[in-house]
Amino acid sequence: MNLKLKIWRQEGQNDQGRMVDYQANNVSDDMSFLEMLDVLNEELIEKGDDPIAFDHDCREGICGMCSLFINGEAHGPVKGVTTCQLHMRSFKDGETIFIEPWRAKAFPVVKDLAVNRSAFDRIIQSGGYVSVNTSGNTLDANAIAIPKPNADKAFDAATCIGCGACVATCKNASATLFLSAKVSQLALLPQGQVERKERVTKMLHQMDEEGFGACTNTGACFVQCPKGISLENIARLNSEFRNALLS
Amino acid sequence: MALTGLFLCTFLVGHLAGNLQLLISDPTHAAESFNAYAQFMTTNPLVKILSYVTYFSILFHAIDGIMLVMANRAARPQRYAHERASTSSVWASRNMGILGTAMLAFIIIHMSDFWFEMHFEMKPTFKLDNGKEVKDLYLEVVEAFHSFPYMLLYVLCMIPIGFHLYHGFQSAFRTLGLIHENLTLLVKRVGVIFSIVVPMAFAIIPLYVYHFIPSAEEIQKSESYKAKSTLIEVEND
Numbered sequence: 001m002n003l004k005l006k007i008w009r010q011e012g013q014n015d016q017g018r019m020v021d022y023q024a025n026n027v028s029d030d031m032s033f034l035e036m037l038d039v040l041n042e043e044l045i046e047k048g049d050d051p052i053a054f055d056h057d058c059r060e061g062i063c064g065m066c067s068l069f070i071n072g073e074a075h076g077p078v079k080g081v082t083t084c085q086l087h088m089r090s091f092k093d094g095e096t097i098f099i100e101p102w103r104a105k106a107f108p109v110v111k112d113l114a115v116n117r118s119a120f121d122r123i124i125q126s127g128g129y130v131s132v133n134t135s136g137n138t139l140d141a142n143a144i145a146i147p148k149p150n151a152d153k154a155f156d157a158a159t160c161i162g163c164g165a166c167v168a169t170c171k172n173a174s175a176t177l178f179l180s181a182k183v184s185q186l187a188l189l190p191q192g193q194v195e196r197k198e199r200v201t202k203m204l205h206q207m208d209e210e211g212f213g214a215c216t217n218t219g220a221c222f223v224q225c226p227k228g229i230s231l232e233n234i235a236r237l238n239s240e241f242r243n244a245l246l247s
Numbered sequence: 248m249a250l251t252g253l254f255l256c257t258f259l260v261g262h263l264a265g266n267l268q269l270l271i272s273d274p275t276h277a278a279e280s281f282n283a284y285a286q287f288m289t290t291n292p293l294v295k296i297l298s299y300v301t302y303f304s305i306l307f308h309a310i311d312g313i314m315l316v317m318a319n320r321a322a323r324p325q326r327y328a329h330e331r332a333s334t335s336s337v338w339a340s341r342n343m344g345i346l347g348t349a350m351l352a353f354i355i356i357h358m359s360d361f362w363f364e365m366h367f368e369m370k371p372t373f374k375l376d377n378g379k380e381v382k383d384l385y386l387e388v389v390e391a392f393h394s395f396p397y398m399l400l401y402v403l404c405m406i407p408i409g410f411h412l413y414h415g416f417q418s419a420f421r422t423l424g425l426i427h428e429n430l431t432l433l434v435k436r437v438g439v440i441f442s443i444v445v446p447m448a449f450a451i452i453p454l455y456v457y458h459f460i461p462s463a464e465e466i467q468k469s470e471s472y473k474a475k476s477t478l479i480e481v482e483n484d
Binding site for chain 2: 073
């Protein structure tokens with residue numbers, strides 16, 4: 001198939017940036033979206049042009065490194081997958097595809113389609129950890145009994161790969177779904193109880209510091225999340241915060 | 248936003264309950280009932296406190312809302328060239344600011360019509376069964392809703408309220424951190440019903456008055472109303 005691509009090009013953080021038109025010919029249905037970009041980049045390099053910068057790593061949907069706002073949706077038109085797991089068979093021959101980086105004040109563009117998501121790391125650093133006894137008598141996590149429903153919910157929350165699709169798709173560029181997953185996975189487990197109250201307060205504060213917007217419950221994050229992180233986590237985050245405030 | 252929003256939802260229910268008295272078909276009975284209610288609402292000290300809480304809630308909700316919209320817009324300085332927001336969220340949830348602004352404009356019009364008149368102006372009075380002579384708010388309402396553009400404005404203004412409630416009601420519960428799964432579904436359903444029934448019931452009142460209640464002049468001419476109403480002479484001038 002042949003495709004028209006409109007891709008965001010930006011030299012660096014201080015460059016204004018612009019959409020640039022490209023033509024991708026003889027694209028195979030079986031290519032992943034990133035492979036299609038790889039082929040385009042090879043052509044650009046052969047021509048002596050600057051290849052398009054984009055983030056990627058595992059290419060099997062588990063690392064959270066790939067991003068891209070494709071045709072107006074985070075990770076493209078297919079629900080429940082990351083861009084690396086999106087295949088060209090999801091597009092039609094002759095289609096025009098818009099490819100843009102995540103747009104958020106807290107995710108500055110590094111180059112072209114690659115954005116700096118260190119803000120997520122700083123949110124985790126502010127409270128997304130547990131205290132563990134490391135003096136030699138560490139308790140085996142498997143020896144701590146956890147109710148099955150809690151274990152399941154904690155696991156579901158822990159499937160968040162931190163890709164930032166929630167921020168990218170949220171009209172407020174809010175990181176609340178990400179934050180709620182990180183707070184939930186620890187709040188639901190015995191290991192997370194020690195820092196439970198200060199964690200939610202610190203992480204929320206850090207999210208605001210980073211310049212993310214506030215949650216207005218549109219629910220777009222959950223729809224676009226490649227891991228389907230539930231909105232129930234946002235309710236839990238708010239409940240955790242309320243409890244931390246009132247106690 | 249959630250706390251003031253939910254408080255304002257309860258206000259809507261109270262306001263609606265009072266206004267439903269306008270559906271009484273006999274104008275004299277309706278005037279007696281509605282004017283007595285209006286008298287109670289403007290003089291009872293508890294209701295007065297409640298009304299100040301309501302004014303405060305509206306102001307706080309509006310100012311907090313404006314600040315929220317501005318902060319959230321600032322969180323994305325560079326917009327997308329191509330965005331398909333409708334694939335992942337409903338229109339109402341993305342336009343609460345616009346809907347809220349429309350509602351605020353309506354509240355200002357609405358209060359200058361009835362609230363301001365009731366408190367500071369209005370000449371015709373109505374003698375209640377208990378002998379008290381009160382401002383005839385009923386006649387004022389009938390007169391207002393007999394103007395077609397006015398009636399239409401009130402009916403149309405219920406649409407943004409419906410959409411605002413459609414998102415706002417259930418959103419408030421999530422903001423307050425209620426996470427029980429069954430409750431979430433219940434809240435969503437109640438929210439949808441609330442957002443349809445309440446604005447519709449409000450909209451029925453101007454429609455009903457316009458179509459089924461005689462005009463203010465005709466009401467004042469009726470014998471039963473004459474006995475209670477004053478200022479007929481002034482109205483006839």
